[in-house]
Amino acid sequence: MRRVRLGKTELMVSEVGFGGIPIQRLTDEAAVEAVKRCLDLGITFIDTAHGYGTSEERIGRAIRGRREGLILASKSPARDGATFGQHLALSLERLGVDVIDLYQFHNVSTQEQFDEIVGPGGALEVAREAQAAGKIKHIGVTSHSLELAIMMAASGLFETMMFPLNFVTQEPLERLIPTCRQHDVGFIAMKPMAGGMLENATIAFKWLRQYPDLVPIPGIENAAEMEEIVAIMESAEGLTDSERAEMQRLADELGTEFCRRCDYCQPCPQEIPISTLMNLKSFLKRFPPERFFGMMGEVVAQAEDCEDCGACESRCPYRLPIRSIMRANMALYAEQRANYRPA
Ligand code: SF4
Ligand code: SF4
Incomplete structure (x- = not known):
């Protein structure tokens, strides 16, 4: 190599x-x-x-x-x-x-x-x-x-x-x-x-x-x-032409909801760790369940305090719909938690 x-x-x-x-x-x-x-x-x-x-x-x-x-x-x-x-x-x-x-x-x-x-x-x-x-x-x-x-x-x-x-x-x-x-x-x-x-x-x-x-x-x-x-x-x-087209399609699709963890959306008045919650799906894929629930439980609980002020969205350079992604991720967390059976 x-x-x-x-x-x-x-x-x-x-x-x-x-x-x-x-x-x-x-x-x-x-x-x-x-x-x-x-x-x-x-x-x-x-x-x-x-x-x-x-x-x-x-x-x-x-x-x-x-x-x-x-x-x-x-x-x-x-x-x-x-x-x-x-x-x-x-x-x-x-x-x-x-x-x-x-x-x-x-x-x-x-x-x-x-x-x-x-x-x-x-x-x-x-x-x-x-x-x-x-x-x-x-x-x-x-x-x-x-x-x-x-x-x-x-x-x-x-x-x-x-x-x-x-x-x-x-x-x-x-x-x-x-x-x-x-x-x-x-x-x-x-x-x-x-x-x-x-x-x-x-x-x-x-x-x-x-x-x-x-x-x-x-x-x-x-x-x-x-x-x-x-x-x-x-x-x-x-890269072939069709791969380039696929790359563009994926970039467009993910780009609308892909959080870069730059934290420009901070400070949140409720101190919600926004980027962590935005990346919940990635953590779910990469970490073992106990670790995932340990990391995200508190974050999701904190996010319940979101006062919907929208300040985060006005600061995000990628114009991400932060509040709706956070809500979707919170629902996904609840679903995962409900279905989790420890070994
Ligand atoms: S909308 Fe929610 S997450 Fe965004 S800054 Fe306001 S309180 Fe924080
Ligand atoms: S500013 Fe946007 S891209 Fe950066 S961490 Fe916040 S939500 Fe993610």
Whole structure:
């Protein structure tokens, strides 16, 4: 498989990485097997996170005895140094390794979060100490906020940027990706299948293959999915006319209701986490039921307080009908909850 240079880290990673969210849904054995088979396919880049439940531990089991040549990435949502240090220690332990190649600040999407990370006693200080001590090799960041991501890419503080990119969410191509290229920040494309909203891997990856310096990390639940993606990436075929037409149709269809999690709709007077609720279907597809209900129960309860002011909709740059999507997602949650029978 082709290798891609991950910006100034100089790490050479497989042109597709393994996204570690969905293996939480599987049994231990199935998860370990899925990771191992992806390694057999030539995947050398694995991304997980402190917050992905059993993912780090399962990846740790799968890579035992096969660490060499692998580029491991994980992340912590902590903003303060002390918590970040605890998360890193746990990541190392769960993965069963002495060093993690890339450790990222997870979802830094507001100026306040950024300020806390880079401020005194913040997570960046501890990350740099860990780097000096040889526990991590490189420091990256992930985000859902375009403006903040552009600023962070230009800041010189991070070696990689992970941001959503797919043919429905093409905005990063305009300024974020050029900024990353200019500052030699490696770009990792999260949600290449729009968080499970796109079914057609052929179109999604043929489109991404046009940008050979970017590294997509699809969330993988079984090795067959990765086999299909690898075959698409390795084939020389470009998008056909009918695939382009299908891409346009899907982009038009999803574009009317696809939330980019930019949070421009905030602040909500009722403090409703709008983007989380807007993405409920994607969470439903990617997370195990207990996790899904645990995450969304409180959000749905909060959304009951919506006072229908419409302020969010006037701020959304994509003009999404936020209130009606929220209501539909709340109904879907109630239906799922009613039908859920724990194993
Ligand atoms: S319409 Fe509801 S969700 Fe939107 S800003 Fe007003 S209270 Fe918040
Ligand atoms: S609803 Fe609109 S403004 Fe709010 S996060 Fe989604 S895309 Fe951004």
